[in-house]
Amino acid sequence: MDEAIHPRLTVLSHPLVQHKLTIMRRRETSTGEFRALAREVSLLMAYELTRDLPIERVPIDTPLEPMMAPAIAGKKLCIVSILRAGDGIAAGMLDLVPSARVGHVGLYRDPVTHRPVEYYLKLPEDVADRLVIVVDPMLATGNSAAAAIERLRLAGCTNLRFACLLAVPEGLRVLAEAHPDVPVYTCAVDRALDEHAYIRPGLGDAGDRLFGTK
Template sequence: MAEPPAQTPKQVTVIGHPLVQHKLTLMRHKDSSTGKFRQLAREISLLMAYELTRDLPLETREIETPMETMQAPILAGKKLCIVSILRAGDGIAEGMLDLVPSARVGHIGLYRDPKTLEPVEYYLKLPEDVGERLVIVVDPMLATGHSAAAALTRLKQAGATQLRFACLLAAPEGMKVLTETHPDVPVFTCSIDRELDSHAYIRPGLGDAGDRLYGTK
């Protein structure tokens, strides 16, 4: 696991579970096939979801077991909404849905304007009651942080009030942008890597997550 920066913001959680770190190392390996990479992304995303949902509120409900009735804990209120930042975010969302199949799913599409270098929204589809749900925004890589910050801003405009962001890898530069723009949003990542290179790739990183998930170049 890459060492987090000395001044990691309090809102950032680096998930150090041994299984998460083991699977992340396998994902980083350049010889991992598309199928293997996709499988690992799904597995590690499910494990991340445990951390992201650790404090969900519970209520009790009377049920009948084969032996007797009892008051049993069950999730309270509206369930989750997982919002994928297209396209690579889908590789993370699918694994989380294995754990919480009842979650609603939203999508947001952003591209970088070649002249201004600012994120431009081209697609947005969210559940109508997004404001009543805990929204987990997912994208494998937090590089410059601008797309993630723009996505969170747009979701707040759409009424979301309970937001969390999850990624496999983060660069210190992107983490700084995201946490300064949205200091109220908890961030979960499996590693904060060393730096961005001149092409805005995370180093040591794992390459382009979208290309590795879908076998494209």
């Protein structure tokens, strides 16, 4: 991927991720299947996102003898879901890291301007001390992701990452311009946005497909 689109972009090309994403894209995939696949793909994404967590040695007793064993150092991470569809990604990540804190940013896209409007915010008190993974299934215009990250910066967060199932060059450029230091992890970069700001070829409205609301 051209660094001009985003300087810190990682596309997760693992065969399992790509296979599951293909099933999610299919029109005939049911709500239950879609939700389960989103959870599975998100767990696999979390594995990659947490690859470089700091490690320290701690004393433990095995059934045979004491030892110094590796454990994650410092405070654990925080997953921040951009409502509502982000909850479908957060759930899978929590399967892998159940001790993670969870925050929520409520944003909806104005149907005319396509700009984000904040209606809800709830974060852990110590969110600024944690690695924060911001999740939303789709990086379309990039405006909601950029606004959510800006809101987290105002809360003192400095160690931020963004994860999504699909992105497009338009959204990646917006996020790179607003927050060039924030790494982006996605499963695929699709062709473009259409006139209604939907990702093409995409997978439809991720929120509706996760929750069966259309």
